Amino acid sequence: MHAIAVEPGAGEPRIVERPRPDPADGEALVRTLRVGVDGTDHEVIAGEHGEPPAGADRLVLGHEAVGVVADPNGTDLESGDVVVPTVRRPPNGTNEYFDRGEPDMAPAGAYHERGIVGADGFMAEYFTSPAEFLVELPRELAELGFLVEPISISEKALEHAFASRSAFEWEPDTAMVLGNGSLGLLTLAMFEHVLEIDRSYCLGRRDRPDPTVDIIDELGATYVDSRETPVDAVPDAYEGMDLIYEATGYAKHAFQTVEGLAPNGVGVLLGVPGAWEFEIDGGRLHEELVLHNKALLGTVNSHRGHFEAATDTLAQLPTWFTDELVTGVYDLESYERAFETGDEVIKTAVEFDSL
């Protein structure tokens, strides 16, 4: 079968031939429908992140997949079920994090990530997976099923944000996404259509006209140009934010977030920058965190419960939004286009097959 694999750091992903996998006990065989591309894939391609399975020199890409069960192989699934796989797998046998259904909380070394670290991904015509890592999706959502994984990332981030404010009465009226990439826009749509935030904002650094700014406008949110209004200037220019969701990977944002928050607000951080030394007014930030009960949380990955919540969220997003968000779905013959970047590209996927 065909698969899309990369030799990390060696340039472009290539089509490779792999044997169709046989499901082991407890595993189902899944025929792949679509697999999304995101920033992590680009980091893996560039060799900045991730690694192939032990002993392999190439990694099959893809961690945002949707497929259809081809062989349930004795599991509780049925042939024809549409499923989305979760990403983390136990590296050698299981461990406490997987045992309690919280692989997203496992520290480095206690997990592989399919398509990223130590395990092949889902960009192949078929893949196998233990049934416990396959989340069922209504058939009518199959075409957009590759959005479930990125939405699940935000489900977790928002669950942790709300938990951190659960010791007192807190209902966010204002919320801001830092970053107008596909994850940022998905989260902004969740602010508007699921959380029903009164006033939501999205920070970017693009000139109008721009397709992401158009989406921000159409969602009813306010676009904030970071070149004019840095995050820490947002309270003066607009208002303090009860919730800030950082999806830029720009490390200064993590610290500016403290000053962008309203009293009792929470910032959730999702970006993964590398080392970068810079100066901050650490005394002022420390004081601001304390005197106004502010919180800063990092969050990564997601577990099965977040995937399940994400399927509900996906069903609530308006069709115009997902139509504009997904700028390209390419079949295997033109798979390279799915990896192209540019201001007109928001979210792409590779299509392996249809229902």
Add this chain to the structure above:
Amino acid sequence: MHAIAVEPGAGEPRIVERPRPDPADGEALVRTLRVGVDGTDHEVIAGEHGEPPAGADRLVLGHEAVGVVADPNGTDLESGDVVVPTVRRPPNGTNEYFDRGEPDMAPAGAYHERGIVGADGFMAEYFTSPAEFLVELPRELAELGFLVEPISISEKALEHAFASRSAFEWEPDTAMVLGNGSLGLLTLAMFEHVLEIDRSYCLGRRDRPDPTVDIIDELGATYVDSRETPVDAVPDAYEGMDLIYEATGYAKHAFQTVEGLAPNGVGVLLGVPGAWEFEIDGGRLHEELVLHNKALLGTVNSHRGHFEAATDTLAQLPTWFTDELVTGVYDLESYERAFETGDEVIKTAVEFDSL
């Protein structure tokens, strides 16, 4: 009646004469027993923090009080009840934070703090307070009742810390207090005797022999000298901390805490430093927060529920601990000694009267 007041920044606290207050409707009259002294009092005395009531040039000090009801004045309290007053009061009429019993979450401007900001404190022979701000204490704890307020600060901080980790299974095995002042030692005792943390640590910068290090040893905790082991070196030198409680006001600690934490750990910040610019590896800290699901929370003040929890906690602390913690209780004639500082001083109080 006698009171201890300060002209902020003008030097030493002085004994002043004030009329005995008359309780208004809904208020009780309280005969003061003891009032503790803490770092905030020293900041107020130095003029670094706080302000007198509007129109006054002096502020009566004291926010860690215990007293006995002298005149219930028609409230639900009874004469002879031992009570601890909470600290925050609504500044002009009430507001939403006070209405829902969460004055600790009120932003600047939405509260006065008795003995600190905008309202006289409890260092007087009598004080009045609305009954809703008086928390009853068992009579046998009356002598130590001035410890309820500082313990309540930690009750809130720990409640918020646990809430922030409530979306997943989290039980701290390791916990560290930054700072060996009285609040730090009280919190360390809570780690040992209330939370039953397996391995607790306390960071300071004192040479042995030292009375605070003796207490750390006797509690069964590990003393960490920050001159040898900075907070961010703790995981290598000892182990990563599931919980770090910062009570130093040293701004670099707030940021070093991120690296001192174990995966999925939380740091609660309580210090209030002033402006201080310094360099950090912001990229690394940002990444560390995200990839290991770490959290940093600021917390200030406490509400009635935290005072109630603190009375239970106070009852659980061993007598040897409070005996060693309270290094001096001074009557009005020698009140100045309660404001002396030094390595032999841990916690002091002024005694106005006895039960």
